Amino acid sequence: MNILVCVKRVPAPGARINITEDGLAVDTAFLGFTVSPHEECAVEQAVQLIEKHGGEVTVLTLGPVEAEEQLRTAVSVGAAKAVLVPISESDWDPQRTAQAIASVITDLENANGKFDLVLFGNESADSCGYQVGIRVALKLGRPMVNGAKGLDIEGNVAKVRRESDAGQEIYMLPMPSAVGVKEGINLPRYPTMKGRLASKKVEISRTESTGSVGGLKMIQLQRPPERVSNTQILGTGPEAASAVVDLLEELGVFK
Amino acid sequence: MSVLAVIEHDRGTIASASLGVLTAARNLATQMGASLEAVTVGANADSLATVAAQYGATVVHQAHHAALTDFGPEAWGEAVAQVVKKISPQVVIGTGTERGHEVIAQVAARLDLPASMNCTEFDSSFTEIQPLKVVRARWGGSLLEQAEVDAPIKLVTLANHTVEAVESPASAANMVHEVELNDSVMHSFVQDRVERVAGVTLATAPVVVSGGRGVGSAEAFAPLEELAGLLGGVVGCSRAVTNNGWRNHTDQVGQTGTRIAPDIYIACGISGAIQHWVGAMASKNILAINTDKEANIVTKAGYAVIGDLHKIVPAISEEIRRRRG
Numbered sequence: 044m045n046i047l048v049c050v051k052r053v054p055a056p057g058a059r060i061n062i063t064e065d066g067l068a069v070d071t072a073f074l075g076f077t078v079s080p081h082e083e084c085a086v087e088q089a090v091q092l093i094e095k096h097g098g099e100v101t102v103l104t105l106g107p108v109e110a111e112e113q114l115r116t117a118v119s120v121g122a123a124k125a126v127l128v129p130i131s132e133s134d135w136d137p138q139r140t141a142q143a144i145a146s147v148i149t150d151l152e153n154a155n156g157k158f159d160l161v162l163f164g165n166e167s168a169d170s171c172g173y174q175v176g177i178r179v180a181l182k183l184g185r186p187m188v189n190g191a192k193g194l195d196i197e198g199n200v201a202k203v204r205r206e207s208d209a210g211q212e213i214y215m216l217p218m219p220s221a222v223g224v225k226e227g228i229n230l231p232r233y234p235t236m237k238g239r240l241a242s243k244k245v246e247i248s249r250t251e252s253t254g255s256v257g258g259l260k261m262i263q264l265q266r267p268p269e270r271v272s273n274t275q276i277l278g279t280g281p282e283a284a285s286a287v288v289d290l291l292e293e294l295g296v297f298k
Numbered sequence: 299m300s301v302l303a304v305i306e307h308d309r310g311t312i313a314s315a316s317l318g319v320l321t322a323a324r325n326l327a328t329q330m331g332a333s334l335e336a337v338t339v340g341a342n343a344d345s346l347a348t349v350a351a352q353y354g355a356t357v358v359h360q361a362h363h364a365a366l367t368d369f370g371p372e373a374w375g376e377a378v379a380q381v382v383k384k385i386s387p388q389v390v391i392g393t394g395t396e397r398g399h400e401v402i403a404q405v406a407a408r409l410d411l412p413a414s415m416n417c418t419e420f421d422s423s424f425t426e427i428q429p430l431k432v433v434r435a436r437w438g439g440s441l442l443e444q445a446e447v448d449a450p451i452k453l454v455t456l457a458n459h460t461v462e463a464v465e466s467p468a469s470a471a472n473m474v475h476e477v478e479l480n481d482s483v484m485h486s487f488v489q490d491r492v493e494r495v496a497g498v499t500l501a502t503a504p505v506v507v508s509g510g511r512g513v514g515s516a517e518a519f520a521p522l523e524e525l526a527g528l529l530g531g532v533v534g535c536s537r538a539v540t541n542n543g544w545r546n547h548t549d550q551v552g553q554t555g556t557r558i559a560p561d562i563y564i565a566c567g568i569s570g571a572i573q574h575w576v577g578a579m580a581s582k583n584i585l586a587i588n589t590d591k592e593a594n595i596v597t598k599a600g601y602a603v604i605g606d607l608h609k610i611v612p613a614i615s616e617e618i619r620r621r622r623g
Contacts, residue, residue: 056437056440056571056573057572058569058570058571058594060437060440069441080537080554136412137412137413138412168438169436170436171435171436171437171438172413172415173403173416174399174402174415177400177404177406177407178403178406178407181404181407182407186482186485188371189396205396207396207397208308208494209491210491212490213488213489213491214485214488214489215489216485216486217485225554226550227540227547227548227550227554230541258411258449259413259445259446259448260446261443261444262443262444263444264436265441270598272598274596274597274598274599274600274601274602275600275601276591276602277585278603278604279603279605280603280604280605280609281605282613283605284610284614284616288614288617288621294583295561296504296505296529296531296561296562
């Protein structure tokens with residue numbers, strides 16, 4: 044089976060996210076970049092599926108040329124092919140992104156046949172739009188479920204498990220289909236030495252694409268109001284246990 | 299002119315997030331001089347019209363189709379899209395939940411409209427025609443974005459827990475819409491469901507004792523389990539812990555894990571990276587146990603104990619047992 048995984052390059056923040064002076068972007072001067080976490084799990088899930096059922100994983104990203112780094116990361120853990128849709132910004136609005144990605148997927152499929160599964164992350168870690176995968180799937184005419192915490196193949200059906208307040212839900216999507224994956228579906232592996240070599244050698248194909256600018260426009264980023272806390276230090280070491288239990292009593296959680 | 303609230307429900311049981319959405323939609327409608335309307339999906343949700351009216355809806359649209367007996371993202375999206383198309387509201391507000399985002403995204407894709415998820419504020423001077431200015435949460439809420447939604451129909455979701463539900467009864471007219479659903483939306487329905495076993499979950503526990511990288515191993519979580527047990531709580535963890543395979547992802551607190559709001563969050567050996575913090579920040583009280591008094595979590599917590607969690611956590615359990623006799 045052939046699986047396509049769409050990933051996004053996002054900054055890897057630590058304790059604090061800083062904004063550039065113009066308020067238009069995250070200040071990444073001191074930050075590394077990573078594959079958005081849900082998508083990291085989507086790549087892992089795709090690799091596990093082809094290990095079980097045979098086939099090939101292709102990874103695709105729409106992003107700056109630096110996003111090649113994230114494509115290579117995906118190859119280092121088992122993806123075979125990588126496609127970059129280069130743009131000059133760090134990202135595009137969701138409608139434009141979806142239009143461009145859908146058109147690239149259509150071209151890839153016209154050349155090499157359909158992907159049985161197209162995987163996305165549930166939402167990107169940075170912009171949290173919750174919609175690109177759903178828009179792409181509709182343009183490609185495929186059934187789509189987001190929030191997958193489990194994904195197996197049974198015959199020509201993708202069996203998706205997800206969690207709700209009520210319990211675990213099962214969805215059965217005839218392939219070709221699209222699924223949005225959530226972190227927790229698996230534990231992504233670390234690259235092997237062989238994988239690292241493959242990731243250095245892989246030829247990343249570049250496909251230009253575009254879409255019309257959509258109606259959601261970012262004006263400015265702002266930091267939420269800082270939580271001011273005058274931390275009360277209850278003590279140092281195990282001797283503080285008594286003060287802790289006093290606090291638990293005071294808060295009514297220890298009776 | 300109207301603002302449409304999309305009611306989320308599960309087999310006819312309303313999702314609590316819907317009440318915040320009704321309230322936010324009513325506030326926006328009042329300020330615009332528009333009417334508050336609501337939409338429910340499936341005949342099993344018809345009875346929710348009285349709830350919508352309790353929150354000020356004057357028209358409740360009921361999307362009906364024989365297939366709409368359970369949740370299905372595409373069928374729900376298509377049903378709501380047909381109602382939206384028919385009544386052309388100025389603004390449509392959905393819940394900021396997994397299902398809510400998914401349904402609004404489906405509506406947006408089907409009507410080729412922009413959508414802004416997890417909004418925390420709407421421009422109070424908004425009337426109509428011009429773009430709707432919103433503030434929305436990025437990075438799971440650790441960063442906010444001022445954005446504009448520029449379209450004839452503005453689709454948004456309301457970030458959960460940002461608007462408190464307030465009733466304002468009105469009398470509502472119910473309007474049934476028989477929607478048409480073709481085969482393409484019939485696949486993604488809930489096919490089977492394993493009901494959750496009753497009990498304390500990470501999301502609802504009054505006490506969460508959580509461990510981070512500083513715990514050091516899977517086995518070293520035993521004292522945290524013990525303390526959680528004594529307090530009737532559960533154990534949580536940071537992403538570093540799940541990445542190391544020490545605990546299951548279902549225990550993870552954070553942006554890509556569970557968002558919690560316990561009476562007290564006891565964070566042991568957790569530095570407090572921003573992705574973790576956004577999952578824990580709704581806690582009513584936070585006690586950090588950490589060797590580093592400059593750790594991010596220590597500076598943000600209300601209370602802290604400085605030192606080695608491996609000695610402190612058992613000492614707390616011991617003290618609890620001593621006082622209980």
